[in-house]
Each structure stands twice: as C-alpha cells, then as structure tokens.
Amino acid sequence: MAAVLFLGLLGAAARARPLDAPPAAQDVRIVAPVSGEPVLGLITVRAEVAAALADRVTRVSFRADGEALCARERPPYECEWDAGSGARVHVLRAVAELSDGGRRIATVRTAATMPARGGRGGLTVSADVNVVQVIAIVTDAKGRFVSGLGESGFHVFEDDAPQSVSHLIGEGAPREVVVAVDMSSSMTDAMPQVRKAVRAFLTALRPDDQLTLLAFNDNVFTLARRETDAAARLRAVDRLQPWGGTALYDVLLRAMEMLSHRKGRKVLVVFTDGEDQSSRASLADVERRAETNDAPVYMIGQGRGTTDSRLRDILERLAHMSGGRAFHTDHMSELEPAFAEIVAELDNQYLLGYEPANPARDGTWRRIRLEVDGPGRRVRARQGYRALPAALAEERR
Template sequence: MRLLAVPLVHLALLAGSSPPVEVTITSPPAGYAAFGQVTVAAEVKTGEPIRRVVFFVDGRQAGVVAARPFSIVANLGQDNVEHRFRVVAHLASGASGEATLVTPRIAVDQEVRFDLQQLYVSTRKAGERVLDLKREEFEVLDGGEDQEITAFARGDIPFTAVVLLDSSLSMQGERLTAALSGAQAFIAGMRPLDEGKLVVYCDHTIKTTPFTSVPDVLVAGLGGITAHGGTALSDHLYLALKLLEERQGRRVVVVLSDGIDSHSALSMPEVLFKARQSQALIYWIRLQDELGGPNTDDEVSLFSAWRDKEWYREHLRLLRRGVEESGGTITSVRKLDEIRPAFHGIVEELREQYVLGYYPKDLQHDGRWRKVKVKVGRSGVRLLAREGYLDF
C-alpha cells in the first residue's frame, strides 16, 4: 500500500476585507521520491499584490522569487531520503501564506551501500615522475587493512578546479602581474573536458567566474584586477571546497598565497574539517622570501589586537596539514619568475596521476578519521596520495 504525502495548503486571512492567501506546491508531485535536480513550483492565489515567494528545502532557504512563475531548481543529491519543501508567500500588506510538502524515500526491503574511494596518486623517483607502474605493484591500506584495487587508470583524466588568487594589498605591482600570468598558464594547460572556476579575493571576493571549460571566459576574469585590502584565505578556501562538493570526478583547489590570513571569519580548524570531508586535492603555491611570505611556519612574528603570533603559526601548520592530507602539494616560490612554472607544474602533475579505486572493508559510518596509505613495490619510488577520509 502506498502512503501519499499530500501537500498542506495554508490560508492566511488578511486584515479587513481582503481575501485569503492560498499557496499550493505543484512540483515536485506528492507521494513520489525526489532525487537530483528538481523543480520546486508553487501557485499563489490572492487578490493582493505579492511581494515575494520564499522557497525552503530541508529547512534551508533555497530561493526567493518576486514574480510569476513561482519556481526554483534545487539539487537534492542522490541519497534515498525524505525531503521537506516549504513555500511562503509574502504580500505587500504584510500578510503571508504558506504550504509544505514532504516527499518520501523509496521503501526497499534491503539497502546496500557502495562507498567507492578513489585515490589520485602522484609518483616520483630521482625527481622524475614514474609513468609505467602496473596495478599489481600498488597496495592500498585503509584503516590498516589491505584493500582490493577494483579500478586502475593513469593519464589524462578530466578534473574540475577552483583557482584562488590572493589580490590583497601585499600583492600589488609585479607580484599581482606574476600571479595573473601564472593563472593564465594553468588555464592554458586545461583540456576540453576539464572545468575551471577563478576566484580572485582579498578580504572579500573581488571577482569570480562560473565553472566553465572555455578558456576565454576564465581569462576574462583576470582583467581589471587591482591589489587592495586584507586577506581572507580561510574563508575562500572553505568556499572553494564547498563549491566543489556538487562537482563530479577529480576535484582540485589551487591557491596562491603566502598563507597569512588577516580577515577571515572562519578558523583554519573549520577549514581543515571541510577539507577532510571533501575529496578535493589542495595545491598551495606558497609565496616566500622576497615575495613577502615567511620561510617557515615558526618565522611568523605577526600579531594584532585579536591574534598573536602563535595563532598565525598554528594557522599555517593546519593549512600545511590540510594540503598534505588531501594528497596535494606545497610549492614554495621565492622569486616572481617561479610563479608561472609552479602553476604549469601542477597541471602537468594532474595529467600524470594514477587513479586507484576500491571499496573499503568494514566501514563504521561513525564520522571518524580513517587513515589510508598507498605503497608500491618498486624500489625508490615516492608516492603522494590522500592520507585519509572521514567515515560518514
């Protein structure tokens, strides 16, 4: 027997002789499970002018529409779960009416979860990449237990990247010019199936592009940028990881910065937690020496009215840990002419990574950190890969 979730229609009586507000959710249909991209639509019947219609999905505001047709598109993901929709119509008189709808999960006798983990592995031997390794030469340990490698590939696998460029006051002049040139080198190295998004920031977001595979759109985002303001690195790194959550395949963040954060509202521990939730590789092009950044974390001597030098040192240590745990790299650049090759080197590394896929044994879904280690049987080969993940 199917249980139908019927939309609730709420009537709000307006002051005086005004007619009631009648709100009805017309999409998604009642009684059916909802997945992926879904159109949420509503009808509003009233004799009053409508100021706005606000849409909520699973308790969060998902959109505001000021004129008919009253509809939005929401991404619900692919999990088999119940979803709650709420639509509130606000009138010019101050009155409002609303409707709610709950879509059910699909009832199944037994649900089996398949949690494929993918590891993107970079290799080095005597400073050179090793490009002829075979599947049987790799070993993956997850939680200390040997895993069966079920997927193996190497080569030009498409990626989606967010490039974060620091444009704070410390980047003025030739530093900013070199940073923009480096971003152009990264964009030039992208292939037709790759996607990128450019975010230029200081203590706020200065300029951003959509995700696109069209280089001209990304390069256009580099025009007219000037250096000013402070630096909100944590906020924008968190933003990049959040933006990549809905993307598929290999996800990458490339950040150019000295690592010093003066204006973020978010702390680096919060960013580290988001990085551990993410499957994104983080690459940090770290400005040092004559480019203004400290050579080591302990060299930081900055302080302010609300942050002492130990805060800044811990911030850098956690940023370093986030990069290393993700399987990315830290490239230290000490001269302006090293910035462009650093961006180009990241693209080259992405082109030559190995991809190992496996289904972890004995997942607990308890939110704990599970350590992952990749080994290779060939002597002298150094591997770089993600160090673990949160078991949700």
C-alpha cells in the same frame, strides 16, 4: 494603477506572441544538464542562445522545479544549483527575455536513476558516500612520473588492512580544477605578475578540464564557473583587482565545498601572500573540513607565506594531508615555475576508488596507505579521512 499598467503591457505582448509559446527550434537550449541525465549535488545549469537571437536577449533566468535559481544579463548564461543527495526527476527551465518584450523558453527533465558504476574510460563514479576516492601521484627513484599503471599495480591499505580497488581512472581523464587567487590590497604591486602566471597555468589546462576561478580578499568572488572555453578563462583573469584584506580560510572552505560535489579527478590550487585577516571561518573549521576533502590541495605561499613560520606550517599541513604540495616563492618570478610543476602533476594523476572493508561510520580517523609495484617507486596521496556517519557525510557533500 501601476499593477494595471503592468498587466496591460503583458497583455499586449501576449497578443503579439504568446508568452509561454514553445521556443523556436534551437533559439534557446539548456546544454547542461541534458534531458534524461541524473543529477546529484551541486551542479552548473547552463543555457545557450542561438547567434541570430543573441543581440536581442536582455536576460536569461533559470528555475528548478518551479523555484527561481538565478538570472544572468550576459553570457555565460549559467548558475550553480544544488540538486540534493538523491537522484530524482527535476524540471529545469531557462527563460530568455527579449528586447521586444517576447521571450523564449527551454526545458529539460532529468532522470531519477543513476547509471551503473563502470570501469575505465567514460566511467561514472558512484555517488555512494561509502566509496573512498583517492587521487595519487606515482614517481620512480629519480622523481620521474610513472604512467600506464593498472588496477593490479596498486595496493590500498586502510588502517593497515588491505582494500579492494573498485575502479581506477588513469592520466587522460578530464579534471575539475578550482584555482583561488589572493587579491588583497597587499597584492597591488605584484598583481601584473600574478595575472601572467595564472594565465600561463590556465592556458596549460586541457580544453575538457572544468575550470572554476575564485578570487578572495575580505570576501570570496567567483570569476569563472566550470569554464571550458580558453578565451573565457583568460578574460576572467583580467577581473583580478587588488583591494581589501585576506579571507584565506573562507575561500578554502568554499573551494572544498565546491569540489566535494564533484566526482572524478579534481584539484584545488590556492595562491596567497599573507595570513588570514578577514574570514568568518576559523582554522579549526578548515582542518575539520579537510579531513573529509578528497581533492589534492596545492598551496602557493608568497611574501609572508614564506617568512611567517605559522602560516608556512598551515600551508604545508593542509597540502600534505590532501596529497598535494606546498610551494614557497621568495620572488614573483618563481610563481610561473611553481604553477608549471602543478600542471605536470595534474597530467599524471591517478584516481582510485575503494569501498572500505570496515563499513562502520563511527567518526574515527582512517589512515590510507598506497603502495605500487616496482622498485623505488613512491606514491603521494591523501593521508586518510574521517569516517563520518552517513547523514553527516551527505551534508558535507
């Protein structure tokens, strides 16, 4: 009887308006990815609803190639989807369900070919796992950032063998930014100051930066996904509420996994006040993953992060091998200056790519060294990478 009633209701709705009828123009549209765009790896599928329809939408659900992805009952209407390692045609659909029983549908078809690798400005970095990506910070003898360098100003060495730079992106390109904030119960008293510092950091990001905000205690929570709207970023910070333990290793793995699917300039910023208590992953898992991570990691330790020598060493080691930095703040008042230093470095990042002269994917560790023209200049970048077999490298991505 329940099934008959359900079909009857659907039939009534269909007589009022065919359920699969094309949507009214611009009622609902998929804004990412766009039709004809090739997609690879983990991406965000995002839909927008016209203002005239917004109050009537009860839910937006997504499907990829006929398979259900997710459903959202309030904006932002988006979800993460792994498009796989090979570019091929996909059909993505967003269905907005209305309070009157009707619905609106938007569909896009992606492309099966990748755009050619380009140069500066508007560059699309190749998805080839053989291309090694290196993000670098260059300073002069007085510690001031050096900007305006071109490809010819950099010299890349792998295991001391010179490499040819295939592309360079300067300081102005948009960035993928993942921020992970400890919200364990030990953060209860400090949380107002933490929120204030994180808000200041997010406000300093550029409008075209894609911001993902993670919170972690016993679990890992995504509070914002690739957000570019300044107000939405700040609203996400308000959801930081302290409770539970500390799953530091889990959030590091989650964040590195997210960034592994992103090309271009990117960074991971992690704030924690204590050692790991709740992770399913181990430190060894994190260190193995870090060997293939190409995003600089900035670790901010507070509380036990400054006094516990083992934890301090972990934060330093993970940051150093990635080309990032570790900060140790004795007082919460030092948190905002630490975030400000990170913003300054993000604004002065260079992104280089090269295809190794040694093509072997034999699982060995490859040392990376960067040099730049000019007296007294220093470069900070990732120390190296693990040359995994191609199939395993794709899985890690």
